[in-house]
Amino acid sequence: MSILETATDTSGTGPAVESEKVLRIAKHVRGLLEELGLDQTDPHLRHTDVRVAKMYLEMFQGLDEGAEPQVTTFPNDEDYSHMVMEKDIPFYSLCAHHLVPFYGKAHIAYIPDQRIIGLSKFARILDFYARRPQLQERLTEQVVRYFEEELKPRGAMVVIEARHLCVEMRGVKKPGVMTVTSALRGAFHDKAVREEFLDLLRHT
Numbered sequence: 355m356s357i358l359e360t361a362t363d364t365s366g367t368g369p370a371v372e373s374e375k376v377l378r379i380a381k382h383v384r385g386l387l388e389e390l391g392l393d394q395t396d397p398h399l400r401h402t403d404v405r406v407a408k409m410y411l412e413m414f415q416g417l418d419e420g421a422e423p424q425v426t427t428f429p430n431d432e433d434y435s436h437m438v439m440e441k442d443i444p445f446y447s448l449c450a451h452h453l454v455p456f457y458g459k460a461h462i463a464y465i466p467d468q469r470i471i472g473l474s475k476f477a478r479i480l481d482f483y484a485r486r487p488q489l490q491e492r493l494t495e496q497v498v499r500y501f502e503e504e505l506k507p508r509g510a511m512v513v514i515e516a517r518h519l520c521v522e523m524r525g526v527k528k529p530g531v532m533t534v535t536s537a538l539r540g541a542f543h544d545k546a547v548r549e550e551f552l553d554l555l556r557h558t
């Protein structure tokens with residue numbers, strides 16, 4: 355049976371027309387399952403190849419051409435010169451070393467200069483960089499760099515706290531370990547500014 359016949363959509367309305375890319379990825383997933391000795395006629399594995407292919411394409415959307423968030427900046431008319439923070443922004447990513455999830459929360463702050471951005475854009479920017487095989491260190495750095503380059507703020511800081519399933523499920527098998535990374539620019543090199551960041555973070 356060809357993959358086109360086996361691939362049905364989840365609505366159950368009939369065979370789905372899968373993109374060439376989904377079918378190419380699905381073929382590799384089938385090869386992997388085959389090497390692992392799995393019976394792909396089992397009802398639970400029958401469409402796993404296509405499901406996994408679609409899932410990867412969804413989780414790696416940040417790699418797509420033109421996926422970069424279009425961030426409109428606004429003039430800082432009020433001359434706001436203090437910290438703007440979005441905290442506890444949840445995210446999911448996949449570690450580049452094992453392709454298993456790492457996930458947690460990001461806290462992002464900047465101090466505007468000439469331009470400000472809409473608050474929802476913090477999460478957009480984070481998601482864009484999270485939706486690809488990623489390292490937490492690189493994710494942290496990419497987000498702070500985006501703020502620096504697009505907004506030219508007085509300063510910016512990003513802290514990410516995450517759990518890595520490659521640490522919890524395999525290898526050293528340490529459930530609950532939290533990895534914390536931070537990156538900063540400009541005014542955040544000042545200890546007092548970093549303390550304000552931490553104060554805002556603690557304040558609920």
Ligand SMILES: [Zn+2]
Nearest residue numbers: 449451452520
């Ligand atoms: Zn890993």
